[in-house]
Amino acid sequence: MTKLLHIDSSILGDHSTGRALTADVVAHFRAKEANLEVTHRDLVAQPLPHLDMELFSQFGKDIPADAPRRDEHVQSAEVLAEFEAADIVVIAAPLYNFGVPSQLKSWIDRLMIAGRTFRYVPTGIEGLIGQKKIVIVATRGGIYEENTPAAAFEHETSYLKAVFASLGQEVTAIIAEGLARNGGANRDAILAAAKDKIAAL
Numbered sequence: 643m644t645k646l647l648h649i650d651s652s653i654l655g656d657h658s659t660g661r662a663l664t665a666d667v668v669a670h671f672r673a674k675e676a677n678l679e680v681t682h683r684d685l686v687a688q689p690l691p692h693l694d695m696e697l698f699s700q701f702g703k704d705i706p707a708d709a710p711r712r713d714e715h716v717q718s719a720e721v722l723a724e725f726e727a728a729d730i731v732v733i734a735a736p737l738y739n740f741g742v743p744s745q746l747k748s749w750i751d752r753l754m755i756a757g758r759t760f761r762y763v764p765t766g767i768e769g770l771i772g773q774k775k776i777v778i779v780a781t782r783g784g785i786y787e788e789n790t791p792a793a794a795f796e797h798e799t800s801y802l803k804a805v806f807a808s809l810g811q812e813v814t815a816i817i818a819e820g821l822a823r824n825g826g827a828n829r830d831a832i833l834a835a836a837k838d839k840i841a842a843l
C-alpha cells in the first residue's frame with residue numbers, strides 16, 4: 643500500500659489553478675500505483691489555527707482527556723501523523739503576496755518538530771522521517787524564475803524547498819507561473835507545460 647497525502651491551500655475554490663493541477667497530480671499517481679491510499683487535507687475548508695506557545699509546548703506529548711484545547715492538540719498530532727505516514731506528499735502552493743498562503747504555513751508549523759522530524763547536528767539540520775516523494779505545485783500570477791527581475795521576491799517554492807531540505811527531503815516542483823501576465827494570454831500554454839511535467843512524474 644502506497645500512501646499519498648494531498649494538501650490543498652488555495653483560497654480561490656473552483657477558480658483555483660493549483661487545486662486543478664494537484665488533482666491532476668493525484669490522478670497521475672492513482673493511474674500509476676495500483677494500491678494507492680489517498681488522504682486529502684483541504685487547509686482552507688479545515689484551517690489549522692496559528693501555532694502558539696500552548697500548542698507548540700505540547701507537541702509530541704500525550705494529551706490528557708481533560709486538557710484545555712484538547713481538540714487542537716489532537717488535530718496537531720493527526721496532521722503530523724498523516725505526514726509521517728505518507729510515501730508521497732502533493733502540495734498546492736499558490737503564490738500569495740510573495741509567499742505561501744498562511745493556511746499552508748500553519749500546516750508546516752505542525753511538521754517542524756526538533757527531535758521528532760528533524761534534529762540539529764554539528765553540520766546543520768538532519769531529517770528523521772526517511773525518504774518521501776514530495777511534489778509541490780506552485781501557481782503564480784507573475785514570473786519569478788531565476789534571472790528575472792522579480793526572482794528575489796519569490797518566497798514560496800524557495801521557502802518550501804528549505805523546509806523540506808531540513809526534513810531530509812528532495813522536492814519536485816511543478817511551476818505554473820505567469821498565469822496572469824498579459825491578461826492571461828499565455829495561460830493555456832503554461833497549463834499544458836505543467837501537465838506535461840505532471841505526466842513525467
Ligand SMILES: Cc1cc2nc3c(=O)[nH]c(=O)nc-3n(C[C@H](O)[C@H](O)[C@H](O)COP(=O)(O)O)c2cc1C
Binds near residue numbers: 657660739782822
Ligand atoms: C491573495 C492573493 C495574493 C496574490 N499574490 C500574488 C503575488 O504576490 N505574486 C503573483 O505573482 N501572483 C499573486 N497572486 C496571483 C496568484 O499567484 C495566482 O492567482 C495563482 O493562480 C494562485 O493559485 P491558485 O489559483 O491555486 O489560488 C495572488 C493572488 C491572490 C488571490
